[in-house]
Amino acid sequence: MNHLTFILGYIAIGPAWLLMIAIALVSLIVQWRFKSKFKQYSETPLLSGLSGQEVAERMLRDNNIFDVQVICVEGQLTDHYNPEAKTVNLSPDVFYSRSVAAAAVAAHECGHAVQHAAGYSWLSLRTTMVPITNAASTLIQFTLFIGVMLLIFIHNPIVLAVGVAGLAIVTVFAFITLPVEFDASSRALAWLDNNYGIMQTREEHEQAKDALWWAAMTYVVAALGSLATLLYYAAMLSNRRN
Numbered sequence: 442m443n444h445l446t447f448i449l450g451y452i453a454i455g456p457a458w459l460l461m462i463a464i465a466l467v468s469l470i471v472q473w474r475f476k477s478k479f480k481q482y483s484e485t486p487l488l489s490g491l492s493g494q495e496v497a498e499r500m501l502r503d504n505n506i507f508d509v510q511v512i513c514v515e516g517q518l519t520d521h522y523n524p525e526a527k528t529v530n531l532s533p534d535v536f537y538s539r540s541v542a543a544a545a546v547a548a549h550e551c552g553h554a555v556q557h558a559a560g561y562s563w564l565s566l567r568t569t570m571v572p573i574t575n576a577a578s579t580l581i582q583f584t585l586f587i588g589v590m591l592l593i594f595i596h597n598p599i600v601l602a603v604g605v606a607g608l609a610i611v612t613v614f615a616f617i618t619l620p621v622e623f624d625a626s627s628r629a630l631a632w633l634d635n636n637y638g639i640m641q642t643r644e645e646h647e648q649a650k651d652a653l654w655w656a657a658m659t660y661v662v663a664a665l666g667s668l669a670t671l672l673y674y675a676a677m678l679s680n681r682r683n
Contacts, residue, residue, distance in 0.1 A: 460669040468662040475655040479518075482542035482652045483534065488641045493535040493543035496639060500551040500632055501529070509554045511547075513537075520546050522553035524568050529554055544640065545649035548633055549656070552625030563620045574614040577607035585674060598678055605678060608671045615664035622660050626653040 491499070497511045511529045513536040514520075520531050529550045535543045556564040581604050588601025630650055633640050640646050 458673060461673055464662060464666045464669050468666055471658045471662050475659050478652050478655045479542050482648050483538060483540045485541045485648060487539050487541055487544050488645065489639055490539055491544065491639060492537055492539050493531050493547035496544045497529050497531065497547040497551050500548055501554060504555050506554055506558050520550050522550050524557050541645055541648045542652050545652045548629035549625050549653055552628035555628050556625060561624065563617060567617050567621050570614050570617065574610055577610040581607040592677065602678060605674050608674060612667040612671045615667045618660055619664060622657050626657055629653065
């Protein structure tokens, strides 16, 4: 079998490739919808007039968490909780903003701090996996492309197998992230619902819930995209062995 036949066989549209295309399209729609919702709710003033920083600090205090600092970090949509530094990092658009979106995002990130304080098992597992996942992410940047070339031209599957193993780790990490993100949003919404002074109307609460739901969907499509990519490259290895 010549190299051209190998190449055509590997790039032929099959179930895994079709799945990758479908998920990529869905991902674009979800990303667009999330950004649209975030922009809409970022322009919706919070009736209580609290900033994202103030919401975060109040949620931490209400959960008896006094060793976590709320800080502002550069960038857009860079909001995250750092369990090692014990900081809730909010982008300027959230830290200073007095909008529904800012309150929702700030409470969500504090939800991770509450998980950490409570010893939430999925967060602990995710945190433990961060170093190996970072290493795997770096590894697959080189091994997947090089592995495919070696598989096609010298029929050596070893490098691609290493890349697939790294991609499997990244995929597992992506799915472990899902319960962590959904739980953080649930904690955030429960706290917002029980604190009338933060969101003073049911409409504000529903808007916050909508914003967090679309944010969570970006993690879902990312995990599915990683799975589809894993299946695609795993199919290459399987076809080679068969």
